[in-house]
Amino acid sequence: xxxxxxxxxxxxxxxxxxxxxxxxxDEIRKAYRKAALGCHPDKVPESERGTAEIKFKAVQQxxxxxxxxxxxxxxxxxxxxxxxxxxxxxxAGEADLDDVLSQMFGMGAAGGMPxxxxxxxxxxxxxxxxxxxxxxxxxxxxxxxxxFASTKNVICTSCKGKGGxxxxxxxxxxxxxxxxxxxxLTQVGPILTQSTAECTVCKGQxxxxxxxxxxxxxxxxxxxxxxxxxxxxxxxxxxxxxxIILEGEADQVPGQEPGDIIFRIVETNHPVFRRAGTxxxxxxxxxxxxxxxGFTRVVLKHLDGRGIELTxxxxxGDILRPNQVLKxxxxxxxxxxxxxxxxxxxxxNVKFPDEKWTPSPAVLEKLKEILxxxxxxxxxxxxxxxxxxxxxxxxxxGAGDPRGGSGWEDDDxxxxxxxxxxx
Numbered sequence: 392x393x394x395x396x397x398x399x400x401x402x403x404x405x406x407x408x409x410x411x412x413x414x415x416x417d418e419i420r421k422a423y424r425k426a427a428l429g430c431h432p433d434k435v436p437e438s439e440r441g442t443a444e445i446k447f448k449a450v451q452q453x454x455x456x457x458x459x460x461x462x463x464x465x466x467x468x469x470x471x472x473x474x475x476x477x478x479x480x481x482x483a484g485e486a487d488l489d490d491v492l493s494q495m496f497g498m499g500a501a502g503g504m505p506x507x508x509x510x511x512x513x514x515x516x517x518x519x520x521x522x523x524x525x526x527x528x529x530x531x532x533x534x535x536x537x538x539f540a541s542t543k544n545v546i547c548t549s550c551k552g553k554g555g556x557x558x559x560x561x562x563x564x565x566x567x568x569x570x571x572x573x574x575x576l577t578q579v580g581p582i583l584t585q586s587t588a589e590c591t592v593c594k595g596q597x598x599x600x601x602x603x604x605x606x607x608x609x610x611x612x613x614x615x616x617x618x619x620x621x622x623x624x625x626x627x628x629x630x631x632x633x634x635i636i637l638e639g640e641a642d643q644v645p646g647q648e649p650g651d652i653i654f655r656i657v658e659t660n661h662p663v664f665r666r667a668g669t670x671x672x673x674x675x676x677x678x679x680x681x682x683x684x685g686f687t688r689v690v691l692k693h694l695d696g697r698g699i700e701l702t703x704x705x706x707x708g709d710i711l712r713p714n715q716v717l718k719x720x721x722x723x724x725x726x727x728x729x730x731x732x733x734x735x736x737x738x739x740n741v742k743f744p745d746e747k748w749t750p751s752p753a754v755l756e757k758l759k760e761i762l763x764x765x766x767x768x769x770x771x772x773x774x775x776x777x778x779x780x781x782x783x784x785x786x787x788x789g790a791g792d793p794r795g796g797s798g799w800e801d802d803d804x805x806x807x808x809x810x811x812x813x814x
Contacts, residue, residue: 404466407453412467416458423454519650520641526625528661532694532724534627541621541652544614544642550606552645554596554613559604564593571597613645623654628669628727631658664694669724669733674740675701675717682711682741691737693722699735715739 405412408422428434430446456462526535546552555561563569567590589595596613605611623635633656641650658666665672675690681703689698699722703711716738723733750758 404453404457404471407449408457414457419454419458423450423458426450427454515648517641517644517647517650520652522652522654523657524623524635524654525657525659526629527659528664528666529694530625531629531656531658532627534629535625536622537625538620538622540618541640542616542618543640544644545617546643546645547606547609547613547615549608550613552613554606554609554611555600555604556606559600561598561600563598564590564596566590566592567597569597571595614643621652625656626727628725629656630666630668631656663691666724669726670736671723671733672736672738675737676740676742677711678742679744682739711739711741713739713741 405414408414408419408426410418410422414422427447427450430443430450432440432443432447435443456466547554550556553561564571567573570590571593572587572589572595590597593599594612600606600611606613609615619640621637621640623637625635635654635656637652637654639649640652643649663673673691677686677690685703687700687702689700691699693699699719701717701719703709716736719735719737721732722735725732
């Protein structure tokens, strides 16, 4: 194996630094300093500067690889071919990246799931397709079956996934060496990550047919588009983030088992109900008269269309207060398994009469007699008659104070600076 830099070959990185394969990091550092000084372009005649620059770069790169333990291990195991021209892990030659990662981490590329184009170890299953699917709270409460049309790639029936005519032979793509993808290893600390770029010449196939030999039906792509009706069932009680998997319904790839279509449920907001696990909550709007005198009526239309009827009071004399919470057991979301359901929590909102309510003075006097009396009068001298705004906005409170109305104001602030007395 040769290490090539700007057209010049070096058989071994250790030889570049003049050290043995068992050299310590301290020996590598000392050898680098010595070699770098010996071939530094500024310390040689101008006629030898070009050669010195090449060797100086080689020395620098040899040090960068051998002094780093991870890079050195890669080099000792697989040679210089796993590095790009800058000394970083990459594809400078023909090293098998699956073999590199398998020996270092005990897995194939990308964590055991090699991408398309990896030689000799293509994934047996094609990539899956993730889709988000918005579902209403009503459908999650009742369950629903959904049918829809899907367009996907399937193996060409004419060439059976070959891409060319029956007796034609595909040409190996020289641009990617038959890989279909260009592969790059990038090291971030002790972690190696792999990225791939599809070859634009063969479109990721690794080989291609000449125009006259391509399959007329798929134009050499090996696959054609096909529409198919699919069906998914949303189980009752499903929640946001749940997955529904249609096995084998993703795009087909020659030589691979089709991947899956994975639907991820996105629960849409509801105008009436809020959900927390298997529980539901809603607002119970009642009038002041109902809060005090009681009622029997349907207060809410549930997610399945049923009316939720309540009778108040449960005990004579009870009243409902603003923000009081009522729990209706068993009227929440259904559990995905079994017949149990969560609970429904209703928060009371007492609606006071609006400006259209204009009772007579006699009615108001009657209300004063019926309703609870006010607290004892406050004993204090009354100030002069004052006026007030009945429709003030609470957001105006403190708006004129840069400290938000909470700062303490010094009455002497306008009297000039205060002098400190030295004692």
